[in-house]
Amino acid sequence: MGVKQVLRAMDAFPRAEEHLLQKTKSGAFVSIVGLVIMSTLFLHELSYYLNTITVHQMAVDLRRGETLPIHINMTFPSLPCDVLSVDAIDMSGKHEVDLDTNIWKLRLNSDGHITGTEYLSDLEEKEHKHDDHKDHHDDSDNKTHMQGFDQDAENLIKKVKQALAHGEGCRVYGVLDVQRVAGNFHISVHGLNIFVAQMIFGGTTHVNVSHIIHDLSFGPKYPGGHNPLDGTERILRGASGTFKYYIKIVPTEYRYLSKEVLPTNQFSVSEYFSPINEFDRTWPAVYFLYDLSPITVTIREERRNFLHFITRLCAVLGGTFALTGFQVLQIQQVSCSNTRLLNHPSAFLITG
Template sequence: MGRIPSLKNFNAFPHAEDHLLKKTYSGAIVTILGLIVMVTLFAHELTFYLTTYTMHQMSVDLKRGETLPIHINVSFPSLPCEVLSVDAIDMSGKHEVDLHTNIWKLRLDKYGHIIGTEYLSDLVEKEHGTHDHDHGHEHDVEKKPEHTFNEDADKMIKSVKLAMENGEGCRVYGALDVQRVAGNFHISVHGLNIFVANQIFDGSSHVNVSHVIHRLSFGPEYPGIHNPLDDTSRILHDTSGTFKYYIKVVPTEYRYLSKGVLPTNQFSVTEYFVPIRPTDRSWPAVYFLYDLSPITVTIREERRNFLHFITRLCAVLGGTFAMTGMLDRWMYRIIESISSSKPRSGMR
C-alpha cells in the first residue's frame, strides 16, 4: 500500500479547481460554440474519409489483338446527308470495311431538328474507290471521265440542291471498331462522283465543312474523364478547307473500389486547318488522324485508412475541446476581474 500514493504523480486527469466547476452563462455559450465546431469538424472528417481518391500508374501497354472503339457525334449544318460519307483507313492503307460499325446519318432541318435517318451498313460508301476526290488516292483506280449523267444522278443533284436551299444539315452519329493501330477516319463528300460534286457545289471551294463535334471518345467514359474535342464548334464563313485533328490515344484502365476494371482510352489532340486554294485538286473534309501511345495508364480508386481517420478525428476533437476549455477560463477571469473592479455599495 505504500506505493499507492506515488501513483498519483502519474494521474493525467487531476481534479479541476473549484472555481472551474462553477456553472456560468459564459461557460454555456463557450460550450455551445465548441459543440458546433466539433460537429462541423466531425462531419468534415467523415466526408473526407468516405470520399474516394484516385492513384495514377503508368506501364508499358501489353494489349494484343484488340480493337479500338470510336464513338462519334458530329453535326454538319451546311451539308445534307446525301453528300456525306464516312471512311476509315489504318496505317497499312486497308479500308476498315470488315469491322463492326454502327453509324447513323441523321437529317437535320435549319433549326437542328431531326427530320430523317439513314443507317450506314458499311464505313466506305459503295464504289468509293472509283470516285475519290482526294488526289492522294488517285493512283488506286484508273478513272474514265464521265461527262454525262443518268436519271438517278440528275435526280440526286436536284434533291441535294433543294436540301441546301432549305438549310438542311446532317449529324453523323454512332460507333465503329477499328484495328488497334495508327490510322484515320474522315467525314467528307468523297463518296460522290467528282462530276456530280462539281454540279452540286460548283467547285471544291464552295464545300462548307463547318461542323460541331458534340462528342468524340475512344471508349466508355469513367469518372473525371475529359474528352478535349467535346462541344467543339468550327464554323466557316466565306471560305473552305480541310480540318485535321491529330489525336494521340492513351490506353487507360480504370479500377473501381469494388475491384471492377473498365478498359478505355484517353486522348490529346492538335488541330490544323488547311484552306482550299484554286489550284488544289483535293476536296474539303474533316480528318481525325489517331495514333496509339505505347504507355498505358492505370487509374485506381482508393479510400483513406481507417486508423488515419481515427487519428485525425481525435486530434481535431481533442484540440477543439482543449481550446474551448482555455476560452472558458479566459472569459471567466475577465468577468471576475470586471466584477472585482466595481466599487462596493456603501464604501467611499
C-alpha cells in the same frame, strides 16, 4: 499506501469537487461555440475520409490484337446527308475486311430539327495510300467518262440541290470499330462521283464543311474523364478548307473500389485548318488522324486510411476541446477574482 491510493496518485486528469466549480453564462457561450466548431470539423473530416481519391500509374502498354472503338457524334449544318460519307483508313497498309461499323445519319432542317434517319451504308474501307482521296476521285473520273450520267445520278443532283436550297444539314453518330493501330477517318463528300460533286457544288470552294463535335471519344467515359473535342464548333464564314485533328491516344484503365476494371482511352489533340482555293483538286473534309501511345495509364480509386482518419479526428477535436476549456477556465478565474475582490472589506470605501 493502498492500491486505490496508488491509482489515484497516477490520475493525470484530477477533477475539482462540485462545490468548487462555478458555471457562468460566458462559459456556456464558449462551450456552445466549441461544440459547433467540433461538429463542423467532424463532418469535414468524415467527408474527407469517405471521398475516394484516384492514384495514377503508368506502365508499358502490352495489349495486342484488340479493336479501338471510336464514338462519333457530329453535326454538319451546311451539308445534306446524301453527300456525306465516312472513310476509314488503316495506316498499317492492310485492308480492313472485318471493320465493324454502326453509323447513322440524321437529316436536319434549317432549324436543326430532325426530319429523317438513315443507316450509313456508304462507309468505305481502304488501304493506306498517299493522297488517297485524289486516287478515289481519279477512279471516279474514269468511270464517269465510260458510263456517263444515269438517272440515279441526275435524281441525286436534283435532290441535293433542293436540300441545299432549303438549308438542310446532317448529324452523323455511331461507333466505328477499327484495328488498334495508327490510322485516320474522315467525313467528307469523297463518296460522290467527282462530276456529280461538280454539278452539285460548282467547285471545291463551295463545299462548306462547318461542323459541331458533340462527342468524340475512344472508349467509354470514366469518372473525372474529359474529352477535349466535346462541344467544339468550327463554322466557316468565308472560303472553305480542310480541317485536320491530330490525336494522340493514351490507353487507360480505370479501376473502381469494387475492383471492377473499365478499359478505355484518353487523348490529347491539336488541330490545323488548310484553306482551299478554286485551283485545288482536293475536296474539303474533316480529318481525324490518330496515333496510339506506347504507355498505358492506370487510374485506381482508393479510400484514405482509417487510422489516418482517427488521428486527424482526435487532433482537431482534442485541440478544439482544449482551447475552449482553456478559455472557459480563464473566464472562471476572472469571475472568481472579481467575486473575491467585491467580498473583501477594503473593497468598500465609506465616505462621510
